[in-house]
Amino acid sequence: MTLAPYVAILGRGQGRARSLTQAEAEAAIALILSGNAAPEAIGALLMLMRMKGETAEEIAGLTAGARASLPRWAGAAPAIDWPSYAAGRTRGQPWFLAAAKLVAQAGHPVLLHGWNSHQATGASVRAALPDVGIAQVAWTEAPDALAQSGIAYVPLAGISPALMDLLRLRDVLGLRSCINTVLRMLNPGSAPIAVQGVFHPSYRELQRDASLLLNQPCLRVLKGGGGEFEHHPTKDITLHGLHNGAIWEGQTGTALTGHLRLSETDSRLSDVWNGTVQDEFATAIITSTAALVLGACGRADANHLALDLWARRHHAKAA
Structure with a gap:
């Protein structure tokens, strides 16, 4: 054939x-x-x-x-699938990692997976993982890592070298392909909740409708920072997705007023997470992003919960 x-x-x-x-x-x-x-x-x-x-x-x-084609996931399914496959050319620090950590600390295990070991600007996603206490693990180690800490990151090359090779064809062809979309949809651990970031708005409905065909129970697709699932706290953005297996649409709301860009802060993720730097804008990015995911998990008053999780982030443990 x-x-x-x-x-x-x-x-x-x-x-x-x-x-x-x-x-x-x-x-x-x-x-x-x-x-x-x-x-x-x-x-x-x-x-x-x-x-x-x-x-x-x-x-x-x-x-x-x-x-x-993927190797079997040998453990309890994560609650949330969180792909990270954006090119990162228009973004700054990977604030969404802190948001994912907060969600995990709320008791919802998060599987992060991605390719972006480097960015043209901003900070490397993989290099920033230790800043918020997220371990990068092998595929076979991921179920145990989630059971122990509630969150883990697995590089795509460790999940499927063949898919990694297809993604690298962008360097040969000079253009992105449908593989970029497929990887956002991959959900290798069969999580019931998936969050996906897009750069181009038209992909929100495309990924939603494809997820509907694949019987994904819950999905949130966001036009986010640099193409990641990361909310801009001064923008009320339309979310597309699924709820209980049916098409769903909602708004993100706003946490701040103003017109800053996501990259317009000199703060570093590690400093903001550790509390050595107080940055209202960066904190709002993190907590508003976390609130969107907590809302998808069905948590009541997700915005208040995200702020509470942020306040006690160094003392909270994943339930």
Whole structure:
């Protein structure tokens, strides 16, 4: 079997080409991840899909196929799946890591996974993990890490080297592909709640609709800082997602007034977390982001809870 039939479906020409069905997309990614697809065909498939624009059925099929290729998660499922795959070119410090830590301290185990070991600007996500007490672990160690501390970060290369290779094709092709979206959708631990950041607003509905096809119970998709799930506290942003398996929409609300950009603070995550620097804007980023996730978890008065968790962050433990 080759990718040629799927490339032909997408590239037959005006009036004849069509999108892949969910089943076709799943079969195509399975073939790619098996290592039996020609590299030229892989590039053609990804770029044809990009030029056409991905459909929810295609993203759902690609995600299902990618999930089927993953090593088994050997433990209790995390409560929250929190992917981090943004390029980071327009962001500053990774404040969302502190928000994820607060959510874990509230008793909701968080699995972070990602690729971004470095950023063109701002701080490296992986380098900042120790600043808030998040361990980077191997895939096989992640279930125990979540059971012990409630939160862990696993690099994509440790989950699926084959998916990492597909992501690196951006360096070859010069453009992002549907793989960037699939990785945000991956949910390798089958968490019932998923939070996803996007940079381009149109992907909010795409990821929501694909998640609906995959029977994801709860989802929140946010146009966030640098493409991460990170709320700007002076902006009331529309959230798209799912609640109890049905389409849901809500607003983030605002925690502050003003017009600052996320990168317009010189504070460092470690200093703000440790309390050596008091930064109202950075703190509002962290607590408002945490509140959005706590709300998805069904916690009452999520905003007040996030502020309380922040105040006692150095004394709280994951329940």
